[in-house]
Amino acid sequence: QAVVTQEPSLTVSPGGTVTLTCGFSTGDVTSTHYPYWFQQKPGQAPTSLIYDTSDKHSWTPARFSGSLLGGKAALTLSGAQPEDEADYYCLLTYGGPWVFGGGTRLTVL
């Protein structure tokens, strides 16, 4: 099955901006992959942040945004907060099956 790639780790300063990306082994990520982004903090279940590339749930903080960037899906965090330190996973769909990326560990330091 297809492989989804993410940066293993990134660091951002408090108040800073960082972009996480999500690539696809078969080619460009497009809106037809309906990219999702999930946040997971230690010991907790994942929380959905972004769906369909850039749409937000009612609970998604405004500082998170999704987009397509250079053939990849992207999650941008603007104005990082200490509580944003977590693992972030992208998810791509292609027909029925889904596939997660390996995750990005984001450190706010």
Add this chain to the structure above:
Amino acid sequence: EVHLVESGGGLVQPGGSLRLSCAASGFTFSNFWMNWVRQAPGKGLEWVANIKEDGSDKYYVDSVKGRFTVSRDNAKNSLYLQMNSLRVEDTAVYYCAGGPYCGYWGQGTLATVSS
């Protein structure tokens, strides 16, 4: 308030079976695809299987095809995962997830496959 509550995890020997359940409440369960997602200890998320609203379509990750079966009972607002021929590498916390844009997740149930 939305709740997804998984159950059925436990310790099983390689080659054994487990049946996981997920009880849903607080949303119209029958209107949404539902998913099973697992996370091995210290590892990332892995999508396992999903099932269409009426149960007519099902998809699986290659590593579980022929061993796992996903099903649902909309009358009981419940999702199931029958896991047979279990392997050590199936050890993980299993989450059910679904609802609008996969916005709802349970807290997971741990399945441990070990001799």
